[in-house]
Structure formats: C-alpha cells, structure tokens
Amino acid sequence: MYMAWTNIVDGGSIGIEYEAEEVLEDLHALTISSNTSHYSQILDIERQDIRLLNVKPGAFDDPISASFSTVSLKDAEVMGIGFHALSYCWGDSSEREEIMLFSNQDEADDGVPFSIGKSAAQALRRLRSEKTTLVIWVDAVCINQDDLEERAQQVTLMAQIYSLAAIVHIWLGEDNxxxxxxxxxxxxxxxxxxxxxxxxxxxxxxxxxxxxxxxxxxxxxxxxxxxxxxxxxxxxxxxxxxxxxxxxxxxxxxxxxxxxxxxxxxxxxxxxNPWFSRVWVIQEALSAKFPLVHCSAEKVPWEEVVQQPDYATQNPHVASQQHSMAPIWKTLKPKGRTTEVPNTPIEVQNTDELSGILEVFLSGLDLKATDSRDKLFALLTFADETHDVSQLDDLMRPNYDKPKERVFADFTRWWIREHNSLEILSYIHCQPTRTWVKTVGQVTEGLPASRPTWSVDSKGSSKWTRANLSALFKFKASGVTKPDLKLLETDDPLILRLSGLRITEIKKISCVPIEHMYPYQNASQNQKEICQVLHQIIDPCGLTPFWARRNTAGEILQKSIQECNMKYGDHMNSHWAYADRPALQVLQPNAKAEVNYYETKKLPSCIEPCFFVTTSGLFGLCPWMAREGDVIVLLDGGNVPYLLRPADKKDEELRYELVGECFVSGIMHGEVLDALGQNADHKQTFSLV
Known part of the structure; x- marks a missing residue:
C-alpha cells in the first residue's frame, strides 16, 4: 500500500447481519461433546502413559469403530510399539460425529457412542485401512480434556509422542x-x-x-x-x-x-489453511520423524510443502504477494537431543543454539490456539531455557488450573528473574491496543487497561516485536542497575514490585514539532536520537514493516535522504492538499517548564499526538495511549524510561498501571544515575498492577 494514496470519501456505512443461535442447540452440542465417562483408566505419570486409539479396518463410508489402549512412552521405543499421530485443527466444537467405542479390540461388547470432532472423524476415515487396524494418537480424543491435571501432564509429553510416532499425519481437511x-x-x-x-x-x-x-x-x-x-x-x-x-x-x-x-x-x-495458524502444529510438525500432509485423498511429504516459501523468496513477484507461513517457522532452530527421546527430525545441534523463550513466544503471536495459554505452553520445548520439560520452574510448568492472566504474569516475572533484566516489559507494545502507533479504532479508547498491565500477553502480532525502543536501540537509561530480585517475591502474583527513581511527569502532549526534529536532514547531535526514534518507530514514511501493510514484513527499508524527503512530502500533501483543515497546534521543545505552542501544516495529520513536555522541562516521544499526568520513572534493570499511571491505593500503597516505554531527551544513557552517583536515597518501590 502506497503511504500517500488518497481516497476522498463523502460517506460510508457498514451493515452487520447476524442470526442468534438457539440456546438449546448450544446445550445439546455441549452435552454430546463430553466424553469424561469413557476415560476409566487413569494414566500413570511416572510411566509416561498415553492412550492410543485403535481404529478398526473399514471402507471410507463405513461407521468408525475403535477402542483405547494404554502404553508407556518409556517402553514404546524399547519395545518397538508402532503408532501414528494426527496433527489437525479441531474445528467448530459444535460439529461432532459419533464413533463406536469398544472396551477392547475384540469387540466382545456392544460398544458405546463416543463423540469426536468432525475434522478428526474425516481424517480417521481417510487414514484407516480396509485390512489392518490403525493405531493412532489424536490429542482431543486420547486426552481427557475435562481433566485439567491429565491435560497438563500430557502436554509435557507431546514432543515425545510426535517424535516417536512412525508417521505424523498433517490433516488439512476434506473437499478443499x-x-x-x-x-x-x-x-x-x-x-x-x-x-x-x-x-x-x-x-x-x-x-x-x-x-x-x-x-x-x-x-x-x-x-x-x-x-x-x-x-x-x-x-x-x-x-x-x-x-x-x-x-x-x-x-x-x-x-x-x-x-x-x-x-x-x-x-x-x-x-x-487454518492448520498453518495453529500454535500446536509447530511442535507436531517439527518433532515428527516423517510428517505427511493430507487433504482429501492427496498425500505429500511435509519437506516438499515447507520448501515452497523459501523457493518463493527467490521469485520476487511471487514473494511480494504470497500469503506465506508464519515467521515462527524461521525463528525456531533445530533442537538437540535433550532427553532419551529424539524430538526433531532435523539435524541435531547443541541446545545452546536454541532461541530464547521470549523470542520464540513473540514470533508465535500470529498463531492461534483454542486455549490462549497454549500459545506459551506449546512452544516451551523449542526454547533454550525451557526445552527440558523435566527441569521447568513451577512458574513455567504447564498448569491449566491457572487462569490465563496468571500464566503470562508468571512468565513475565520468571523472565525478569532469570535474565536479571526488565527488557520484557517493552514487549507489552506487541499488544493491539498498546502499540507505539495507534492501530485500533475509537471504540477502544478510554477502556480500562487489561490487568496485569505489566505482563506480556497472547494477543498481538509478531511484526510488532521490534517496534519498541529496547529492540531497535541500545539505550542504557538505568545504567548497569539490576532488578531487586527480593521484590519479585510476592503473595499476589498479579502485582509486580520494582525499585527505581521517579523522574518527572508528563505535563502536556501534542503532535510532533516536526520543524524541530525533522528526521530526513542532517540533524544536530542533540536532536539526532529523537529524530531516529521518530523515523524508525513512528515511521512517517512507511519504511518499516510495523505499520504499513506490506506482505513482505522484514527489515526497515533503507532509503536515501532524498527518497525519504520525497516520500514524506507525498504523505504530507495527501493530508493537506485535498481539504481545508485547521493547522495543528504543537508544543515547542524549549526545555522549559512553561509550555509554548505554535501552528504547523508540515506534519501528516494521521500521526497521533506523541510528543510531550514534562513538569520539569524535559521533552520526548511517547506511545499514542500516554496521557498527561503519567509518571516517568527509571526502573532498576530497565534500558529505557517507563510511563506509569497512578491506579489505586491499597493499605496506603500507591499502585500504578504500566503504560509502556518512552523516549526522554537527555536521560537515555544513564545521565540521571551519573548525576546521583552512589546515592540510593531517592529510590523507591513501585507496585505495578
């Protein structure tokens, strides 16, 4: 999309039509989907037991008959127990099909109806043989989804299950x-x-x-x-x-x-296809010895399918238009043999070559999961700090008894503790309502922030993971300080206590005074950094993959000053050349406590107000959701200043919401701490909610 493309719209409307579902139909769907009574045998955790579905031979249109058997993963490789595994999308939970479940493979009893998803049933019809029994592991069928303890325990075994399966069948659906x-x-x-x-x-x-x-x-x-x-x-x-x-x-x-x-x-x-956007398929495909892709009767080895996006990148016209695989497929590195069970068919490498869990998690934000907690749990096995499930910290161990907010709060707290850094706080800007540049409509403005405000979240986009100060710049606003790890220990897991300095607060916010910090000229040394932040994060020329709708998300495009000037001029004219509108009122960056405004028509009006001055005369840039009165602090272990918003008091303790990062001219390289020296009297504890 060309940044300066101008559409002049006289009026418009959006019509929404909907049809309410019958409550009784929903209740019926819920009733038939519960199979708890059929899971009579408890799985032994120590033995690493799993259930396998034994599907009887039959023609495509024959009813599906099956029985459960239990095996130990510890014995599976030694005893040569052969089984397959299914990788698929669950689909609409209300679309079900009943199979006949027998208590043993001999069908000595009459069998009982067992409800499974339509997608799984279609796959089983295609995969079963007319002559031999199909022994297969299907997550939604072989795990009692109503037993949260069993579900969490089985999740930790999934990499082993898919690595031991003779074939992992990747099911893309029927009749497509x-x-x-x-x-x-x-x-x-x-x-x-x-x-x-x-x-x-x-x-x-x-x-x-x-x-x-x-x-x-x-x-x-x-x-x-x-x-x-x-x-x-x-x-x-x-x-x-x-x-x-x-x-x-x-x-x-x-x-x-x-x-x-x-x-x-x-x-x-x-x-x-929905399969490519599902978070669990990452583990299922990369752990497999032999993954095989199916759609209806078509069968293609996974290695052939996964080569195509790489081929396309060498064909520029194809690559520029193609909807390709999620970025996480390129982020993940081959995993070494961390247990006795091999976890990947890819060349074995040392575990110190794995990506960190934060990088893996953020690159998977585009993926989907029925349960948002799985957007973390499903990726643990691919990260350097978490690949060995047996050594997982309690804060990181899959636990479906924890609410979603607690899971991601524990992850954030754990990461701060393990890495002795607050860098993870910058990645709240991956969340749709918290990006540096506004990406949401007016309906979201003024809504209370989701708590905890300091935690990473399952919502967002991987293309925003670099759209923050910590990712793009090497600032050291808090010097070489480290978080106080004792403060991380708390009785309330949704509160994060951090030590730091209160610097000042925002007095006024306006649009950018572009005449004083135009990024596409040889800026003075004092203005160079703020110009770079404006260019790379606010991005008035649409050169980043963050805000412009480009199919080939990647590096920031490198353009000459002349090209940038032309792009900026086109973008600005598209806002001012076709309609009369009042000039923008912008603040003077004069480093004084009193504020002065001037008028300009040199800035595209689509850029949200993001320039601020403080009560002490400092100035800088902030995300679009910052407000006047937000407090600027330096937190121990942080690379950048943070914006906090006073929230409430409890037992005389003032609590704050984390708004996000900010750039403050003159304090980004430890100048404040250098001036204070070793004097820690000014430090205080901030409680974030």
Missing part, C-alpha cells in the same frame, strides 16, 4: 479443491528439480502422483528460454503454467481468473 491443487503443484515443482520420477502416466510413486510428465515441463521451460525470458527459480512459474492448462474454472478463479492468474494467489489458499 484449492489446497488439493496446491499439493499436486508442489509435487511437480519438487519433481522438476529432483527428476526422480517421469511423471504423468509413468508415475508409480507412493504418495500423490506427479500429474505432469517431466518432459512436458522441461519442454515448456526450454520454450521460455528460447523466447529470451529467464526460467523462474526452481521452475515454479513454469510448472504452474503447465498445470494451468488442466485446471477447472473454480481453480483458475482461485489463481486470479483468466488473464490474471498468479502462482501466489493459488499458493495462498494452501498457507491460509
């Missing part, structure tokens, strides 16, 4: 022509590069057939070369063009319709 076409396309792209099969009628491969003859694809690539064009990277476009000749109108429509077909449009239908 777009995904099926993509999988066939993937097969032929990989075959064009490997040349392992002749394709077409000559293909006798085990999985989805290579539908296009290899010679036909090669011949088309030669025609491209003869015409003076360059063959695309890995032949992606050429294979796409060959497939295009055989597709139905419905598939061509998904690819952009006649005359405008694009590989990126079609491949988006694959990566937009």
């Amino acid at each position: 022509p777009g995904v099926e076409a993509c999988l066939k396309l993937v097969r032929d792209i990989c075959n064009y590069n490997s040349e392992e099969c002749q394709g077409g009628e000559a293909c006798s491969c085990l999985w989805t057939k290579h539908s296009s003859p290899l010679e036909e694809i090669k011949a088309f690539a030669e025609e491209v070369k003869k015409s003076g064009r360059k063959v695309s990277f890995k032949g992606m476009i050429e294979v796409f063009e060959v497939h295009l000749k055989t597709w139905s109108r419905a598939i061509i429509d998904m690819a952009g319709w006649y005359g405008n077909t694009q590989l990126s449009f079609l491949m988006s239908s694959l990566y937009e």
Whole structure:
C-alpha cells in the first residue's frame, strides 16, 4: 500500500447481519461433546502413559469403530510399539460425529457412542485401512480434556509422542479443491528439480502422483528460454503454467481468473489453511520423524510443502504477494537431543543454539490456539531455557488450573528473574491496543487497561516485536542497575514490585514539532536520537514493516535522504492538499517548564499526538495511549524510561498501571544515575498492577 494514496470519501456505512443461535442447540452440542465417562483408566505419570486409539479396518463410508489402549512412552521405543499421530485443527466444537467405542479390540461388547470432532472423524476415515487396524494418537480424543491435571501432564509429553510416532499425519481437511491443487503443484515443482520420477502416466510413486510428465515441463521451460525470458527459480512459474492448462474454472478463479492468474494467489489458499495458524502444529510438525500432509485423498511429504516459501523468496513477484507461513517457522532452530527421546527430525545441534523463550513466544503471536495459554505452553520445548520439560520452574510448568492472566504474569516475572533484566516489559507494545502507533479504532479508547498491565500477553502480532525502543536501540537509561530480585517475591502474583527513581511527569502532549526534529536532514547531535526514534518507530514514511501493510514484513527499508524527503512530502500533501483543515497546534521543545505552542501544516495529520513536555522541562516521544499526568520513572534493570499511571491505593500503597516505554531527551544513557552517583536515597518501590 502506497503511504500517500488518497481516497476522498463523502460517506460510508457498514451493515452487520447476524442470526442468534438457539440456546438449546448450544446445550445439546455441549452435552454430546463430553466424553469424561469413557476415560476409566487413569494414566500413570511416572510411566509416561498415553492412550492410543485403535481404529478398526473399514471402507471410507463405513461407521468408525475403535477402542483405547494404554502404553508407556518409556517402553514404546524399547519395545518397538508402532503408532501414528494426527496433527489437525479441531474445528467448530459444535460439529461432532459419533464413533463406536469398544472396551477392547475384540469387540466382545456392544460398544458405546463416543463423540469426536468432525475434522478428526474425516481424517480417521481417510487414514484407516480396509485390512489392518490403525493405531493412532489424536490429542482431543486420547486426552481427557475435562481433566485439567491429565491435560497438563500430557502436554509435557507431546514432543515425545510426535517424535516417536512412525508417521505424523498433517490433516488439512476434506473437499478443499484449492489446497488439493496446491499439493499436486508442489509435487511437480519438487519433481522438476529432483527428476526422480517421469511423471504423468509413468508415475508409480507412493504418495500423490506427479500429474505432469517431466518432459512436458522441461519442454515448456526450454520454450521460455528460447523466447529470451529467464526460467523462474526452481521452475515454479513454469510448472504452474503447465498445470494451468488442466485446471477447472473454480481453480483458475482461485489463481486470479483468466488473464490474471498468479502462482501466489493459488499458493495462498494452501498457507491460509487454518492448520498453518495453529500454535500446536509447530511442535507436531517439527518433532515428527516423517510428517505427511493430507487433504482429501492427496498425500505429500511435509519437506516438499515447507520448501515452497523459501523457493518463493527467490521469485520476487511471487514473494511480494504470497500469503506465506508464519515467521515462527524461521525463528525456531533445530533442537538437540535433550532427553532419551529424539524430538526433531532435523539435524541435531547443541541446545545452546536454541532461541530464547521470549523470542520464540513473540514470533508465535500470529498463531492461534483454542486455549490462549497454549500459545506459551506449546512452544516451551523449542526454547533454550525451557526445552527440558523435566527441569521447568513451577512458574513455567504447564498448569491449566491457572487462569490465563496468571500464566503470562508468571512468565513475565520468571523472565525478569532469570535474565536479571526488565527488557520484557517493552514487549507489552506487541499488544493491539498498546502499540507505539495507534492501530485500533475509537471504540477502544478510554477502556480500562487489561490487568496485569505489566505482563506480556497472547494477543498481538509478531511484526510488532521490534517496534519498541529496547529492540531497535541500545539505550542504557538505568545504567548497569539490576532488578531487586527480593521484590519479585510476592503473595499476589498479579502485582509486580520494582525499585527505581521517579523522574518527572508528563505535563502536556501534542503532535510532533516536526520543524524541530525533522528526521530526513542532517540533524544536530542533540536532536539526532529523537529524530531516529521518530523515523524508525513512528515511521512517517512507511519504511518499516510495523505499520504499513506490506506482505513482505522484514527489515526497515533503507532509503536515501532524498527518497525519504520525497516520500514524506507525498504523505504530507495527501493530508493537506485535498481539504481545508485547521493547522495543528504543537508544543515547542524549549526545555522549559512553561509550555509554548505554535501552528504547523508540515506534519501528516494521521500521526497521533506523541510528543510531550514534562513538569520539569524535559521533552520526548511517547506511545499514542500516554496521557498527561503519567509518571516517568527509571526502573532498576530497565534500558529505557517507563510511563506509569497512578491506579489505586491499597493499605496506603500507591499502585500504578504500566503504560509502556518512552523516549526522554537527555536521560537515555544513564545521565540521571551519573548525576546521583552512589546515592540510593531517592529510590523507591513501585507496585505495578
């Protein structure tokens, strides 16, 4: 999206239509989904017991019959117990199907109805054999979801379960022509590069057939070369063009319709499948010995599917438009053998090469989970500090008895303690209502902040993880101080007590006085840093991946001063050239306690007020949700100043909400602490709620 694109709208409206669901239908769905009575055998924690579902042979349309068996993971590898595992999306909880559950594999009893999700039932129909029993682990079926203790215990075993499974079946659903076409396309792209099969009628491969003859694809690539064009990277476009000749109108429509077909449009239908946005699939796919992707009857090895986004990055036109896999797939590093059970099929590396849990967690913010706590629990096994489940701290151990707020508060407190740093507090700016630049509508303004305000949260976007001062700059506002670890010990897990200095408070906030801190010129040394913050975080030219809607989120674009000036001028004119509006009232950055305003039309009016002056004459930049009266503090162990908002009093203790970071000119490199020396008399304890 071009920053200066201007739409002049005379009026508009949004209509919302809805239909209320019947309460009785909801109650019925809840009733049939409870299977607690069928889990009669308690799983032994010490033995690392799991249940397996033994699915009887049957044709696709036959009713599903099955029974449970219990095995110990400790014995599974030694005894050679073979089983499969299913990786899938649960889907709508109200869409259920009943299977017949027998007490043993001999079907000596009559069996009882057992309710499972429609998606799981579809997968079982495709995976079962007509001759042999399918032994498979399905999380929603093999774990008693109503038993929170069992659920938490089984979560810690999931990496081992998926690593021991002979095949992990990745189920993308039934009757999805777009995904099926993509999988066939993937097969032929990989075959064009490997040349392992002749394709077409000559293909006798085990999985989805290579539908296009290899010679036909090669011949088309030669025609491209003869015409003076360059063959695309890995032949992606050429294979796409060959497939295009055989597709139905419905598939061509998904690819952009006649005359405008694009590989990126079609491949988006694959990566937009809900499976790719589910947090648990990260562990399920990367732990597997042999992951196999299914959609209806199509079957493609995972390694072929996962190669495509990398191929696309080498084809610029494809990469610029494609909806690809979540960033976390690139963040995760291969995990070494931390237990007796191998946890990844990828090359084994030392555990000190793993990413930290905060980086892993933040890169997974785009993923979804039925239970928001799983956005942390599902990723523990991939992080340096938490990969060994047996050594997890109580604050980090999966526990579904804890409410969501407590889980993420414990994570934040644990991280501060383990890393002796407050850097994690800057990542509250990943949350939708707390980003530096406003990304939400007016309906959210004035709403009370969700507590605890100091905790990271499951909501947000990975593209905002670098949109803060701690991530982009090397400030040391609090010098070499460390948090007082004794203050972290508290009877109330939703309160965080930290030591620090009260510096001043915000007196007034206005739009940026752009004439005094224009970032696209050779700024004076005094103004250089505030100009950089304005350029890289507020981003009036749309050069970052944070606020501009670009499909290829990545690094901040590097442009010359001349290019930035042109972009800024276009953006500014789009706000002032098409309508009469009053000039903006902005504060003078004069380093005095009294405030002075002036008028300007040199700033795009879409930039929220983010410039402040304080009661002591300091000035700086703040997130859009800051208010006059917010207190600026330096907290021990923090790299940047923080904004606190007085909240309430309890037992004479004043409590604060954490608003976020701020930039204060003149105190970002420990100047305040240098002036105070070793004098700690000015320090106080701040209680954050």
